[in-house]
Amino acid sequence: MKKEIKKIITKNAGETMALGKKLAKEIGEVRIICLNGELGAGKTTFSQGFLRSLGIKGALTSPTFVVMKQYLLGKNIFNLKNIYHLDTYRVESEDVINLGWKEIVENKNNIILVEWPEKIEKIIPDKSLWLDFKWLDKDKREITFYEIC
Ligand code: ADP
Ligand code: MG
Numbered sequence: 001m002k003k004e005i006k007k008i009i010t011k012n013a014g015e016t017m018a019l020g021k022k023l024a025k026e027i028g029e030v031r032i033i034c035l036n037g038e039l040g041a042g043k044t045t046f047s048q049g050f051l052r053s054l055g056i057k058g059a060l061t062s063p064t065f066v067v068m069k070q071y072l073l074g075k076n077i078f079n080l081k082n083i084y085h086l087d088t089y090r091v092e093s094e095d096v097i098n099l100g101w102k103e104i105v106e107n108k109n110n111i112i113l114v115e116w117p118e119k120i121e122k123i124i125p126d127k128s129l130w131l132d133f134k135w136l137d138k139d140k141r142e143i144t145f146y147e148i149c
Helices: 013-025 043-053 093-097 101-106 117-123
Strands: 002-010 032-036 068-072 082-087 110-115 128-137 140-148
Touching: 002 013, 013 043, 013 140, 032 043, 032 117, 043 082, 043 110, 043 128, 093 101, 093 117, 101 110, 110 117
Parallel strands: 032 110, 032 128, 082 110
Antiparallel strands: 002 140, 068 082, 128 140
16 A cells, blocks of 8 residues: 655755655664656655765765665664665566565665666565655656555
């Protein structure tokens, strides 16, 4: 079941990044964040804010070509160990399973961000957060948060 939590309109990339930062601060029990929306909708921009907020340094490039990027976390209050950032646009569920998906999602010390989650929907665990990114105009995006339960 998909339950809408909130809808937010951002007026520029910085605001979308700030939204990602905010979510990282209030992550609670959430471990899987699905980022849905067309190309250029702001999924990677949001992820960059999220990663920065958890202290990840250096370039935060899109995992478009490598499919999955792993970031090791330093000491943190949530006891999180890794963030995995995936872009599954070009792959299928089976390919992601072969990257060690099962162990990654079963470990509660991991956080997973997935761009193009509909491509691997059958292997997304039931309890996750789902964000729909919608392109409104050049600088405006509508971001709807859903709880999957
Ligand atoms: P996706 O990962 O969904 O393909 P990206 O985050 O890579 O999208 O790209 C979004 C592009 O749109 C970036 O170039 C960004 O600067 C631009 N942009 C403009 N306005 C916004 C906004 N409100 N939110 C996010 N990105 C925006
Ligand atoms: Mg992207």
